[in-house]
Amino acid sequence: MAQKSKNEIPKERLLDAAEALFAQKGYHAVTVRELTTAAQCNLAAVNYHFGNKKNLYVEVFRSRWVPRAQRLQESFRQYLAGQDPSSLGAVVRALAQAFLEGPLSDEERQRHAQLMTREMSQPTVAFDLVANQVMRPFIKELADRFRPFMPKELPEERLVLNIMSIIFMVIHFNFARAAVSQITGRKYNPPFKARLVEHIVQFSLKGVGMSEKEEYR
Amino acid sequence: MAQKSKNEIPKERLLDAAEALFAQKGYHAVTVRELTTAAQCNLAAVNYHFGNKKNLYVEVFRSRWVPRAQRLQESFRQYLAGQDPSSLGAVVRALAQAFLEGPLSDEERQRHAQLMTREMSQPTVAFDLVANQVMRPFIKELADRFRPFMPKELPEERLVLNIMSIIFMVIHFNFARAAVSQITGRKYNPPFKARLVEHIVQFSLKGVGMSEKEEYR
DNA sequence: GTCTATAGCAGGATAGAC
């Protein structure tokens, strides 16, 4: 059910439309008229439910983006649990899979990445949510999962830089699809995504200092 | 001279102001009034010189962004020429240095990265310029410089993916400064930037399959 | 709770004086 978000209550339809439109065009490029038209409700609905356009934007992050980010993280844990033996390669692969092939539809995943990317390069009021409720804890979790595989003397900062490099790569292959397709001449279909996952795993594993073979301990 | 771009002709002042403002806030968030005020010229100047706001945006890329990208590439070649022996590490280091520490001021570099990033995630009419006049030839040049160091049997696609991964990392550490600072707790001062260059070099070298030591041939 | 109608204002673009 829920074909085009037509059957829910207006407030929910607004949030759905807002997430899609803000992700697609950015905050300023979206008008309240567009939002209310897309959500099939009245022009006044944004103000009635959220006070103003900006509050709606923040609410999109609070009620849609953050929970989805948590679902993504949960998906990562499930990919990871499904893989044995537990190795660093498994961690990176689970990460790439969750982001590139995980539980989200292609459209949803693209939306998600674009909302995040905008906040990372142009922080707004929603940046705190993104950084403190999602990025920071997730990087911490990844650091904890990486640490057993890393040399004991590796400084915490280098570990964090390694993790950020990997996450950036994943994010970038996700959100810069136009550029990647333009350069490689390939569409983001399942074979190419699987190709990218493998590339990310191989590049990252070696990047942190181990090949696929020597990662086991 | 040229303190605040006050001494040039109005059309040039407009282009300067436009590049700074579009990079900082994005196309839609910038108003013609803002532009003309910042450029200290009249409201009508945008229309007089460029026809409309959109043409001005494209002209920023044509007359400012593309030449600067070419300067950056030139800077990369000079960093590279200054390093001997010629090794893959030198290529990557020159790349990271050109982007993170190169000839551009911090502000200029940030502007540059943000304009590019916007076009990569949200292609507009300027995307063709970015992709075909800058990205594609530069990736080709890098591929040519990498190839001698790579295994002969390495498929072209893997080489391109490796290069994109490295460029993405560089770009990302540049444009997601807010996020990086937030997570690492460090400001983008020279020591931290030098730190990032080293990280990128090490991670990339290993990522493509060689350590700093075994890279010579 | 949702809609219609509209106030009040900011945006891009233009015409015409200088």
Add this chain to the structure above:
DNA sequence: GTCTATCCTGCTATAGAC
């Protein structure tokens, strides 16, 4: 080539009917 004044469109926000 540059400026002033202004048009028109389209936005946010609100008041009040239903």
